[in-house]
Amino acid sequence: MIDHQVSLRGGAARLPVRPRTGRFLVLAAVFVCAACGLVYELELVALASYLIGDSVTQASVVLSVMVFAMGIGSLLAKRLRCHAAVGFGLIEAALALIGGSSALVLYASFAWLGESRHA
Numbered sequence: 001m002i003d004h005q006v007s008l009r010g011g012a013a014r015l016p017v018r019p020r021t022g023r024f025l026v027l028a029a030v031f032v033c034a035a036c037g038l039v040y041e042l043e044l045v046a047l048a049s050y051l052i053g054d055s056v057t058q059a060s061v062v063l064s065v066m067v068f069a070m071g072i073g074s075l076l077a078k079r080l081r082c083h084a085a086v087g088f089g090l091i092e093a094a095l096a097l098i099g100g101s102s103a104l105v106l107y108a109s110f111a112w113l114g115e116s117r118h119a
Helices: 019-051 055-113
Strands: none
Touching (some): 019 055
């Protein structure tokens, strides 16, 4: 992964940090992103069950959509191998915006449409 230096244009690329430090930073970033995904999941299940009332259905829908999105993401990840760091940063920034605004979207749809089942 990070332990091996990748050759670019005939020479060995130097990492800005030591390989062990780089590996730790990447794993820490992945851990934080995974923890945020779990928080988003719990937030959506709790909020949807508060607004709609059927907690079993809401948990099933949120978990199904999340597993489906992870499957689609794993299929699309093959295309980002050549620019792995940039792809990771952009995707996580997009997921942070979507996950962070998801509660606002549920509240807004409940307030404006009278229900949040479709959102």
